[in-house]
Amino acid sequence: MSTNQTTTNDDEEKIVTCSELLEQIDDEEAELDRERALYGNCDTDTCTYAQGYVHRQALFVCMTCYNNNNEQLAGVCAACAFHCHSNHEVNELYTRRFFRCDCGNSKLSHQPCKLYSVRNLYCKK
Numbered sequence: 001m002s003t004n005q006t007t008t009n010d011d012e013e014k015i016v017t018c019s020e021l022l023e024q025i026d027d028e029e030a031e032l033d034r035e036r037a038l039y040g041n042c043d044t045d046t047c048t049y050a051q052g053y054v055h056r057q058a059l060f061v062c063m064t065c066y067n068n069n070n071e072q073l074a075g076v077c078a079a080c081a082f083h084c085h086s087n088h089e090v091n092e093l094y095t096r097r098f099f100r101c102d103c104g105n106s107k108l109s110h111q112p113c114k115l116y117s118v119r120n121l122y123c124k125k
Helices: 018-039 063-067 078-083 117-122
Strands: 054-062 090-099
Touching: 054 063, 054 078, 063 090
Parallel strands: none
Antiparallel strands: 054 090
């Protein structure tokens, strides 16, 4: 029994030169720099409340909480937008300077912060 082994272009590894690799790395680093500048190097797993008024961070507003008889708009950090308000209508307001997350405070007392539970003890009405 003989087997025909044919090699297609899909099976071959693409050859990359060192200069192409360095160019790709530079492009990726430039993209990361743009993202850091736009989003303030945000962390999507940690509420920023404990950091105080952050120099620059991504800011989100929860329209669902605002429309549910809340009289004020409240801003939340990226982590709270993803974790605490994940099933809500959340709008991104890009980055803001010297902002502190409102998730779980008196503006959003009906919505406890899932990421910074210590804060919920101090923010109850």
